Amino acid sequence: MTAAPREYTHGCSLAPMAGFSDSAFRIICRRLGATSCVTEMVSVQGLSRKSAGSCRLLSFSIHEKPLGVQLYGSEPADFERAASTVSGMGFDFIDINAGCPVRKVLSSRSGAALLLDVPRLLDIVSAASAGADGLPVTLKIRLGWDPSRPLPREIGAMAAARGASALAVHGRYRTDMFEGPVRLPEMAGIVEASPVPVVANGDSTSPAAALRMRDSCGASGILVGRGAIGRPWFFRAAAGTGTPGPGPGELAPVVLEHLSLMRACMPEPFVFHAFRGQLVHYLKGFRGAASLRSRAVRVESEEDVRDVLEEAAAMSEAV
Numbered sequence: 001m002t003a004a005p006r007e008y009t010h011g012c013s014l015a016p017m018a019g020f021s022d023s024a025f026r027i028i029c030r031r032l033g034a035t036s037c038v039t040e041m042v043s044v045q046g047l048s049r050k051s052a053g054s055c056r057l058l059s060f061s062i063h064e065k066p067l068g069v070q071l072y073g074s075e076p077a078d079f080e081r082a083a084s085t086v087s088g089m090g091f092d093f094i095d096i097n098a099g100c101p102v103r104k105v106l107s108s109r110s111g112a113a114l115l116l117d118v119p120r121l122l123d124i125v126s127a128a129s130a131g132a133d134g135l136p137v138t139l140k141i142r143l144g145w146d147p148s149r150p151l152p153r154e155i156g157a158m159a160a161a162r163g164a165s166a167l168a169v170h171g172r173y174r175t176d177m178f179e180g181p182v183r184l185p186e187m188a189g190i191v192e193a194s195p196v197p198v199v200a201n202g203d204s205t206s207p208a209a210a211l212r213m214r215d216s217c218g219a220s221g222i223l224v225g226r227g228a229i230g231r232p233w234f235f236r237a238a239a240g241t242g243t244p245g246p247g248p249g250e251l252a253p254v255v256l257e258h259l260s261l262m263r264a265c266m267p268e269p270f271v272f273h274a275f276r277g278q279l280v281h282y283l284k285g286f287r288g289a290a291s292l293r294s295r296a297v298r299v300e301s302e303e304d305v306r307d308v309l310e311e312a313a314a315m316s317e318a319v
């Protein structure tokens, strides 16, 4: 088993988030202090079909590294093939998704469905490790399906015996979806029994909350999801090197850089549709945010984006 990058196991990394943690956002987050990143989840079946959508999710730049590629699926053989396909592409580790609660993913017995079938989950870890050609394999789990069906507390040792070099634990059950506080005692139990590093995930509503969560359950690292959307400054604050939000004059350059990075990595007709979803999050917390958001969801050009940012700046000056 090869160790996973320390920047992932002992740092504060950007969580995989379909629709958000694309190459552009990962570059921004790394620059603002994320110690590593993970791609959006990529279907192992899509990879074996060479589907354009799955292949597009694999593009990245050197500025995102250390970078993990996250795979999801249900068949061990698919994972072995996919791990072999991605192992020569320059990623730093391969992460297995065993937590996605979305119905479409569950219906293919993937994501959180694996929490109900530990033997299959472990076969997937073995298969991915066999195909990975020495690249570290990590496993992202929830606590279990529901409180009556938790994963074994020894899941870290079980996964390590099959080749996993680290775990990320989202401290909720599938039935919790994304709601409610993370369950620290259950997370701490998994951490305590794990021979490999555990990265804690869930409820990182602020850098202070994220650090508290990590320390309360004894994990070595943190994986930040929603708290970083529209707030990539989160990471520098978690590292103690800056504020968690943009300082004066900092918002517009980051938003415009994000837009230009998106333009560089996706076909132009898709850019503004995708960018609107990011822009609204950059505007949260502003005075007059509701009116700004209603303009943000209609931007169709860089000029529109600049106009919205100017209005945001004028509003914050007026406070």
Ligand SMILES: Cc1cc2nc3c(=O)[nH]c(=O)nc-3n(C[C@H](O)[C@H](O)[C@H](O)COP(=O)(O)O)c2cc1C
Binding pocket: 015, 016, 017, 018, 019, 020, 039, 040, 041, 070, 097, 098, 099, 100, 140, 170, 178, 201, 202, 203, 204, 223, 224, 225, 226, 227
């Ligand atoms: C929009 C969205 C997309 C997500 N996509 C993925 C994904 O592709 N793979 C994955 O393992 N988790 C995914 N997650 C879950 C996050 O990685 C994370 O586990 C969860 O949001 C809890 O962390 P947080 O409270 O810091 O957001 C997603 C979450 C959100 C909100």
